[in-house]
Amino acid sequence: MKKNPPFLLIAFVFISVAFSCNTVYQSQTLQYKTYRINSAEQQDSSLLNFLQPYSVNVNKTMNDVVGVASVSMDKKQPEGALGNFMVDAFITMAAEQYNTKVDVAVMNFGGIRLTQLASGNVTTGKIFELMPFDNVLILQKVKGSALQEFLNIAAEKGGWPVAGMTMQIKDKKAVNIMIGGKPLDPNTVYTLANSDFLANGGDNADMLRTIPQISNGYLMRDAILDYIKKLKSQGKNISANIENRVTNAQ
Numbered sequence: 543m544k545k546n547p548p549f550l551l552i553a554f555v556f557i558s559v560a561f562s563c564n565t566v567y568q569s570q571t572l573q574y575k576t577y578r579i580n581s582a583e584q585q586d587s588s589l590l591n592f593l594q595p596y597s598v599n600v601n602k603t604m605n606d607v608v609g610v611a612s613v614s615m616d617k618k619q620p621e622g623a624l625g626n627f628m629v630d631a632f633i634t635m636a637a638e639q640y641n642t643k644v645d646v647a648v649m650n651f652g653g654i655r656l657t658q659l660a661s662g663n664v665t666t667g668k669i670f671e672l673m674p675f676d677n678v679l680i681l682q683k684v685k686g687s688a689l690q691e692f693l694n695i696a697a698e699k700g701g702w703p704v705a706g707m708t709m710q711i712k713d714k715k716a717v718n719i720m721i722g723g724k725p726l727d728p729n730t731v732y733t734l735a736n737s738d739f740l741a742n743g744g745d746n747a748d749m750l751r752t753i754p755q756i757s758n759g760y761l762m763r764d765a766i767l768d769y770i771k772k773l774k775s776q777g778k779n780i781s782a783n784i785e786n787r788v789t790n791a792q
Contacts, residue, residue: 604667609770612779620701627782629705631769636735647705647735673763678738681756687728712791
């Protein structure tokens with residue numbers, strides 16, 4: 543039997559090793575665990591000394607008062623004043639940042655990370671607590687039929703904050719949807735402001751995955767801060783009311 547020349551054998555071994563060293567693995571599941579650090583934990587003095595200059599600057603910024611809440615606003619379903627305040631910020635600032643008319647703003651209920659924004663001074667740090675993640679405020683051109691599916695998800699989960707529209711929940715479906723005072727048209731294309739998290743299919747919003755996103759990297763947290771500044775420039779305090787935007791059908 544004819545033998546392979548030595549250089550071919552060496553080449554074969556080299557290629558085999560090269561491919562075996564570049565095996566690509568993909569995670570099948572992801573698990574997270576939260577660790578709370580409090581005063582009972584042992585402190586590292588050297589690390590504290592290293593962080594101290596940064597801590598001073600961060601604390602100063604976080605303690606800056608950005609506005610005053612005239613009423614306490616709670617996180618509630620199917621509708622809460624805190625959620626209304628946030629989506630009002632999103633629809634207003636999205637229209638300004640993208641220089642276009644925005645028909646609807648929607649936020650997932652779980653994205654609200656405080657149960658209440660108390661009346662009185664509101665600091666930068668409190669807004670970071672309210673919206674700690676760097677979610678981006680994006681726009682999508684959504685056909686009415688897809689928007690109906692999306693709002694069905696909101697209804698199934700008990701009701702999410704909305705602006706620019708009203709709806710009712712019946713049998714875990716969104717019904718009697720009114721946008722700009724008119725019934726939702728399945729064939730009309732609406733401009734939707736929401737988070738990149740939802741646009742990428744988060745909270746089971748898979749119907750939004752394939753719809754192109756319009757994004758300039760504007761953070762939702764910055765939208766809230768800018769909205770508060772806008773209110774302040776108009777001589778207004780931070781506030782929102784229950785307006786029957788989302789109700790349970792009788």
